[in-house]
Amino acid sequence: MFQFFVAPEQIGEKEAFVTGSDVNHIRNVLRMKPGEQMRISDQQGRDVLCEISQADGEKITLKILKSCEGTEPPVKITLFQALPKGDKMELVIQKAVELGVSEIIPVAMRNCVVKLDKKRAENKCIRWQAIAESAAKQSKRSIIPRVGPVHTFEEAAEYVRTMNVRLLPYEQERGMAHTRKVLGNLEKGASIGIFIGPEGGFASGEIEMVKDDMEIISLGNRILRTETAGMAVLAMLVYEMED
Template sequence: MFQFFVEPEQIQAENVIITGSDVNHIKNVLRMKAGEQVRISDNCGGDYLCEINEVASEQVELHILEKCDNTELPVKITLFQGLPKSDKMELIIQKAVELGVSEIVPVAMKNCVVKLDEKKAKAKQNRWQAIAESAAKQSKRSIIPQIGEVISFSQAVASAKNMEVRLVPYENERGMAHTREILGKIEKGSEVAIFIGPEGGFSSSEIELVKDDMELISLGNRILRTETAGLAALAMIILAIED
């Protein structure tokens, strides 16, 4: 079943009106007809099973059949991802969205090879946001996770300061007992920050900056690539927190 996101004001008592680029996608790409069912989300946690009433040139009218269960995790997770090389960020975003992340913030760290100027960073952000929206539709998310602007490591640390849980998977940490203990203490409704280093890992100065205020944890005895580490951490949190 296909999913589409709309603004809350497009949802009425019994009907939903889709406008914009999704109309062309429904009409000319998917070639959907009256009577077919779709899932609609308002990006605020409201999800609905709907049936298409009419496909017109500039809008699609749907009838609400029933309200659907929300698919979001019971915690809000922000992934602070060290900028990786090539197109790895696209994979990270796609899979992290599928796993339930709420926000992804690209972070320029000391060992990042990639250096983006302001113009390139903005273009990348727009591309990454489109990937997040596509992944949210595919995985039937209730919201579209936001992709933040590229920020420095110190800015990322400051941004996470008030989050209840701040995790730093670190290759020099060993033993899963501490990881299980920390994840077992996460309460529903919490805001969780996960910091992931780039290909070169965290610098010693970055670890020094966070070691007293964040939880350094292990993801196992094997060294994970940057595009794997965040996803592994997300999967562990899902196991620990989701019913």
């Protein structure tokens, strides 16, 4: 079943409607007809199952059949992802959205191979946000996770301090006992920040800067790629937190 996002005012008591670019996608790409069903969300906690009643003009008119249970995890997760090489960021965003992240902050760290000027960073973020929206539709999210602008390490370190729990997987940390303890003590409703380093690893100065503010954890005895590490932490959080 297809999922779409609308503004809160587009969902009434008995009817809802879809406008904008999704109209063309529904009508001409998916070729959906009256009588077919879809799920829509207002991103503010209301998810409904609908049936198309009219699909012409500049909007799709829907009959609301019933409310749906939300799909959001009981914690708000922000992934601070070091800029990876190539198109790996696209994969990271797609999979992180599927696993329940609420926000993704790209971070330019000292050992990042990729260097983006302001214009390229802005264009990348536009594309990354579109990927997040597509992944949110595919995975039936109740929100579209936000992809923030590219942060410096210092900016990201300041932002993560606003969160209840701050996790930093580090390849030089060994032993899963501490990781299990930290994850086992998480409470529903918490805000969680996850710092993931680049291909070259965190610089020693970066670790020094945040070591007193972060829970430095291990992800096991093997060295994970930057695009794997965040997914590993997110999967652990899904296991620990979701009913």
